[in-house]
Amino acid sequence: MTTLDDLMKLPGAMAAFEFRGGGELLEHRIAYPDRINQSILDLLAHMCAANLSIATMQARGWEKMTGMEGFYPIQEFTLIGFDWSVVVSGLLREQHKQAGKFSLPPLMGVVMANEKADYEAAFAILERKEPVQGA
Amino acid sequence: MSIVTDLLAKPGVVAAGEYAYRGDRFSYRGALSEEHARKASIMCRATTMSVNMEASMLEALEPLSGLPPPRGWLVHGPDYSVCVIANVFCLIDNSKGSINDLVGFMRQALAHVPSDMI
Numbered sequence: 001m002t003t004l005d006d007l008m009k010l011p012g013a014m015a016a017f018e019f020r021g022g023g024e025l026l027e028h029r030i031a032y033p034d035r036i037n038q039s040i041l042d043l044l045a046h047m048c049a050a051n052l053s054i055a056t057m058q059a060r061g062w063e064k065m066t067g068m069e070g071f072y073p074i075q076e077f078t079l080i081g082f083d084w085s086v087v088v089s090g091l092l093r094e095q096h097k098q099a100g101k102f103s104l105p106p107l108m109g110v111v112m113a114n115e116k117a118d119y120e121a122a123f124a125i126l127e128r129k130e131p132v133q134g135a
Numbered sequence: 136m137s138i139v140t141d142l143l144a145k146p147g148v149v150a151a152g153e154y155a156y157r158g159d160r161f162s163y164r165g166a167l168s169e170e171h172a173r174k175a176s177i178m179c180r181a182t183t184m185s186v187n188m189e190a191s192m193l194e195a196l197e198p199l200s201g202l203p204p205p206r207g208w209l210v211h212g213p214d215y216s217v218c219v220i221a222n223v224f225c226l227i228d229n230s231k232g233s234i235n236d237l238v239g240f241m242r243q244a245l246a247h248v249p250s251d252m253i
Contacts, residue, residue: 040197047189054185055210058178066171070214078209079186080220080238083201114206114242119234123211 003108004029006125012116014084018106019045021093026106036084036111048088048109052077056090076123086111087119089126138244139164142225145240147232149215151225154180156252165226179217179224182208187252204250206242209234221248 007016008029015036017028023046030036052074059071076089088109096104110122142151143164150165154176161176190203207220216227216234220241227237 035201037197040193040200043193043196044202047186047193050189051182051186051208054182058182059210059212062174062178065174068171068215071210071212071217074210074212076209076211078211079202079205080207080209080242081190081202081205117235117238119209119238123234 003125003128007108007110007122010110010112010121010125011118012084012113013110014113015041015111017041017045017109017111019049019088019109020106021049021090021104023047023049041111044086044111045109048077048079048086049107051079052088052090052107076126078119080114082114084111084113085117085119087122087126089123091127095129138223138241141244142223142237142241145232145237147228147230148237149226149228150175151223152176153223156180156184156222167226175217175224175226179219180222183219183222184252206245206250207238209238221245221250222252 004016007013014032015030018026025042025045028041055074055077059074063069063072073094075091076087078085078087086109088107090107093104108126139151142148150163150167152161152163152172154161158180163172186205186208190205193200194203210217214229216229218225218237223245
């Protein structure tokens with residue numbers, strides 16, 4: 001069972017996807033092809049990669065500027081839309097970076113219907129620690 | 136009571152505020168200095184404008200996608216999170232507050248706010 005399959009079990013899950021740091025869509029699952037298609041996921045992955053990078057820059061700057069810690073590294077970025085929300089995480093990549101790995105795993109995200117969305121459950125799956133090979 | 140006052144009464148909320156979409160004013164309450172609150176409101180406003188632009192691009196590509204108009208966004212850090220719905224922002228201590236409860240409250244309380252960002 002992959003993380004994408006686990007994400008698809010979340011309440012209201014409409015799609016789950018993996019993407020590169022540059023936003024290219026990789027593997028994905030779609031529960032409702034009439035509402036979310038591959039083309040939407042592709043642009044969404046690019047949007048989320050950009051927002052995750054900007055949020056990381058802002059968190060780093062904010063911590064330096066204010067002395068308040070606990071914002072960086074960004075664990076998830078969530079965009080709350082009109083009908084659905086998308087939650088993305090780069091935490092697994094961060095774990096690999098900290099372990100000194102050169103090859104980094106993809107980022108992951110899930111699209112959930114707003115009325116049923118359990119953001120904390122999505123965070124828990126996306127933050128699940130996986131063993132870093134050779135660490 | 137204002138939404139900012141309501142938010143400050145929620146568990147884990149460290150500070151909360153509102154900003155004008157045109158960027159010329161903000162107000163806040165909570166454990167932030169005036170200057171830090173001003174910076175926070177600028178960053179929150181910039182990200183809100185950015186996600187609205189992105190959503191309109193998605194709408195142009197795929198009409199009726201269900202994303203636009205975006206209601207807000209959320210950044211989850213190891214100890215603190217920032218939640219923004221419409222033009223209202225709040226900082227939350229993750230160990231003391233519930234993101235689900237907070238997003239649910241803000242979405243409901245701000246559901247009437249027009250999405251034209253004026």
